[in-house]
Amino acid sequence: MIRFFGFLFSAGSIAVVAGVAVIGAVLWIYDRDLPDYDELTNYQPATLSRVYSGEGEVIAEFAEERRIFTPIDEIPALVKQAFISAEDKNFYDHGGVDGLGVVKAMVDNVRRVQTGERLRGASTITQQVIKNFLLNSESAVERKIKEFILSSRIESALSKDQILELYLNEIFLGQNAYGVTAAARRYFGKTPGELAPEEAAYLAALPKAPSSYHPVRQRDAAVARRNYVLEEMAQNGYLDRAEAEAAKARPLATVIGGEIESDLPPIPNYTYFTDEIRRQLSQKLGKKELFGGGLTVRATMDPELQSLGARALRDKLERWDRERDGWRGPLSTLEGISADDEAGWREALAAAPAPSDIEGWTKAVVLEVGEKSARIGIHEVEEDSDGHYIPFDDVKWARPRLDGGRLGAAPRKPSDVFSVGDVILVKRINKDDGSFARWSLRQVPLIQGAFMAMDPHTGRVLALQGGFSYEASVFDRATQAYRQPGSSFKPFVYAAALDNGYSPATIVLDAPVVVSFAGGDWKPKNYSNKFYGPSPLRLGLEMSRNLMTVRLAQDVGMDIVADYAERFGVYDDMPSHLSYALGAGETTLWRMVAAYGMFANGGRRVEPTLVDRVQDRRGETIYRHDRRECDACAADAPGEREPWPRPVAKRIMDRITAYQLVSLMEGVASRGTAARLSALGVPVAGKTGTTNDAKDAWFVGFTPNLVAGCFIGYDNPTPMGRGGTGGGQCAPVFQAFMEEALKTHPAGEFKAPEGVEFAMVDRYTGERVPDGSGGSAIREVFRAGQAPDMYQTAAVVGDLSSSFFGGGDLPMSLGGDAATIGDGESDAAGGAEYGAETGAEGGAIERPARPQPPRSLDRDLESGGLY
Structure with missing residues (x-):
């Protein structure tokens, strides 16, 4: 007997030693590749980022996991108690693993195996935190071993409240809601502090299987699980029996089921404005930071102007669609x-x-x-x-x-x-x-368009509408559609001329032009199919004369014109082709509005922006658009001078040139191709643009304090037909917008800089006339000393004798990659018509066929391309 008991004791000892050795070996094996749990001490959960308009309204949220991080001391006790009762009733008593809970689960699972019920788990909240943060990819056995090892270590590194904070902010609760705060908003339209016991209990029921307890599709199961949690809360002393029974008797009412109307603002849908913010900030900060960094983004949007711009564009597109499509x-x-x-x-x-x-x-x-x-x-x-x-x-x-x-x-x-x-x-x-x-x-509508409004002094984009409906088409035609600007590019040609010795009264010849290049001849023409002889530079822009513009660009030099276009950001690398003087290249409304804003502000560079400032989750500013330095901004004592931000924008155009160009474009909006805008009754400048066969229609215009632009055309560039011009399509959109916008953004006056003088000239001949002259006399702006003498005209561009009166052509070489474009602007009004139908010999001047691009081009620039 003694020998038998000695054998049992020896065998038992060996088994214990072997078991300890096996456990030690397992712990040693798994301990070697345990994840670093120190990151939990510095945990920053993926939190949604919010975008606010200039009025403080939430206009967008960016999140892959819709989570609103809430510190543990701001989570009410009722919510904590509900989750502890549902998931880990001994949370504050165990050291990471609940031994008693494991034994009870094992005993209960023996019965469940016999009855075919789902097996019960025994993971503590600490173990769930480890699984969610550190052990997602392991098999069940490996994960459980690592959970046991890590639980005690994490319990010694973090307090119970810190562990519970991680859990309540990380846990997935269905409906794309992560954490209790986001779930309280999603299911009940409340903050956690406003939840009733039955609502807190329902949220606590969800971690087990959110899809199995949907408040509508699985209502019975959801109510049963909620009531189980309420019962546990009562047994644990968190609710008295009467409170628990009353809560059980209440129906499950949620926002999702329609029984509750949320007092919280709905999550806004994406718009063209907010989607462009997403694109730009994803590039600047990275997608992970934007969608998980808990950023606060202050957008530049003015909700009123945004609504006005969208409405003006939609009304025009809809009217066209009803009439034509x-x-x-x-x-x-x-x-x-x-x-x-x-x-x-x-x-x-x-x-x-x-x-x-x-x-x-x-x-x-x-x-x-x-x-x-x-x-x-x-x-x-x-x-x-x-x-x-x-x-x-x-x-x-x-x-x-x-x-x-x-x-x-x-x-x-x-x-x-x-x-x-x-x-x-x-x-x-x-x-x-x-x-x-x-x-x-x-x-x-089939036809599409875009609208953009911007502060020309700061670059703040106040309105951006990239199409008729974002939900119908997410393609943003303001920032992503590259289209030919047509005559809306002409101001850059005229800016180059004014900066190089020309004046608004300089005479330029409006006569036939032939440009020779490797693929053949290019014969641009005016929209009216007529030509008008010697005309002042002002008239050429106001009436959008193509032949004058080509002649002017050739005389100034396309390399200089290209430099201006690149300086203003219209193109990144513009070819020096004469066809580009008529807008044959492709650019975006975003670039054009920004460039015109630099005309409006007197020639200073501005970068358009949709965002004023970005702050991280701690409130630190990580991006700010306005980089101006402020004199005396710290002044707070009486008598000290007022703060004044000093401009830091680089000057890219002479002040006088900018003012002369603004004066020319005021003529476009009062007497020229956008004369309808004179009805606004305030100083307005701008330029229309239309491409060959009316495939692209533009208008970009501005007051001293607001610049706005419109583009209209079919996505697959198709002729719009009669009336499909910038003046007929986009100028009305600008007008409708400005009529309302001016009520809150007064126009002011374009201020003349030092170094200019004014003189009366005849609008059609450029001849200086006495002050007080009526008829076609206008007050022209010159550089000091540049005004012509009385009854004289400014300098002449072009050989009038051989080029105009002889009806001859002006040979110019473009090289092998020329593209062509015609203008769709109304150039027929204003000014006498010189030799429009007959040449020097009295014979009819042959009207050239509409020019076609050379076959060697990789794409059809005439049609505007397909983006």
Whole structure:
């Protein structure tokens, strides 16, 4: 017997030693490649970044994991108690691993195996923190061993509250909500401090399996799990029995289920403005920092101007689309729709895709088609007792668009346009007194465009609209679309001339030009197919004369013109081709508006920006656009001088040149191709632009305090046809915007710098005339000493005898890569027509065919390219 017990003791001792050795070996093996847990002591969770408008309104959030980090001392006790009760009731008592909990789980799992129930886990909150932060990729056995090793070490390195803070901010709780603060907002529209016991208990029920406890799809399971947590809270002494029972009896009401209307502002959708911020900050700071750094971004957007710009652009695009591009059918068609089944059609309509970011528009479904109207059901609009209708008079414009872009016959009855089940877009139309008039059919236009407004002194972009609807097309035509600027480029040619000895009254010949290059001859012409002889430089810009511009560019030198274009940022590396003087290159609205802003501010460089400042999660400024130094900004004593920020922008243009150019472009907006803008009644300058066959239409203009630009054209450059010019398309957009914007951004006056003098000259001949002269006399601006003598004209560019009167051509060489472009501006008004139809011999002057680019080009610059 003694020998038997001695054997058992020896075997047991050996087994214990062997077990200890095995455990030691396992610990030694896994201890060698344990992750570094020191990073938890300096943990910075991936936190969403917010973008604020200039008015302090949240306009965007950037997040891969929607998390709002909350320090543990700001998380209410009720929330902590709910999660501890649900996940680790002995959290404050164990050292990282709950031994008693493990034993209970093992015993309970024996029963669960027999009944086929899901096995119960025994991971503590500490172990879950380790798994979430450090051990995501290991197998279950390896992970558990490492959890056991790391738990005691982390418990000795961090306090319980620090561990709980990591857990409550990191845990995923479904609906793209990470952490309790984001989840409280997502599910209940509240902050954690506003949660009721049953709401805190529901959040605590989610870590186990968020998708298994969805508040709508798995409501019964969600309520059962919530009530389990409430019961645990009562047993642990966190709630008294009456509170727990009352909380269990309450229904599960959430924002997701529609039972609660959130008081918190909704998460804003992306717009062209905020998406461009995303692109630019991702490049500057990195995508990881932007989407997880908890940044506070102060955007430059003025919400009022943004709304004005978007509305002005949309109104113009929509009017054009109705007149020219016809009806292209419904967004989609819902089958089996009945007007009597309101719940059915509402559910189907809610799921139907449609853009929702167009002011005043909403989606609807056609329920019945009658003889004089169509009955519709409208998304999120209650049914009237008589229903909602679109009258036939509202859809007479809806000619069907046929193959090849042709328009069919006008509709004669509602059924020519509508079918039951059609998903369409509609807009409420009101009477003058604001009362309801009718519902009106709408569609997203084929033609597209962009609008941008900027402060010319700081570069702050106040409005940016890159298309009709961001949800319909995310392509940003303000920053991403490279299109030909046409005549809106001409001011850079004239700036180069004014800076090199020319004056606004310098005479330039408007006569036929032929440019020879390797692929053939280029014969530019004016939009009117006429030429006007000797004309002042001012008239050439106001009336957008192509032939004068080409002649001027050749005389100044295209290398100088290219330098100006690059200096102002229109192009990065502009070829010295004469066709570029008429806007044959490709650039963006973003660049053009910024360049015109430098004309408006007197010739100082400004960089356009969508962001004023970026702060990190600690409030430290990591980016600031305004780098001006401020004199006396620290002054706080009475009598000290007021703070004054000193400009640091580099001057890239002579002040006098800038003022002369502004004066010329004021003429464009008062007498020239954008004369309609004179109705604004304030100093406005700008330039229209249109390319060959009216494929691209532009207008960029400015007051002393605000610069704005518009581009309109089809995404796949296609001729717009009659009226598709910068003056006809974009100038009205600028005008509509400015009419409202001037109420909050007064224009002021363009101030003349020192060193200029004014003299009266005849607008058409450039001849100086006495002060007080009427008719075509205007007050012209010259450099001091540059004004011509009385009844004299300024210098002449070009050989008038051989080039104009002889009807001859001006040979110029471009090299082998010339491109061509014609201007679509109205150059026919103003000024006598010289020899427009006959040459020196009395014969008709042959009108050259529209020029084509040489076949050797890699792409068709004439058409504007495909971006």
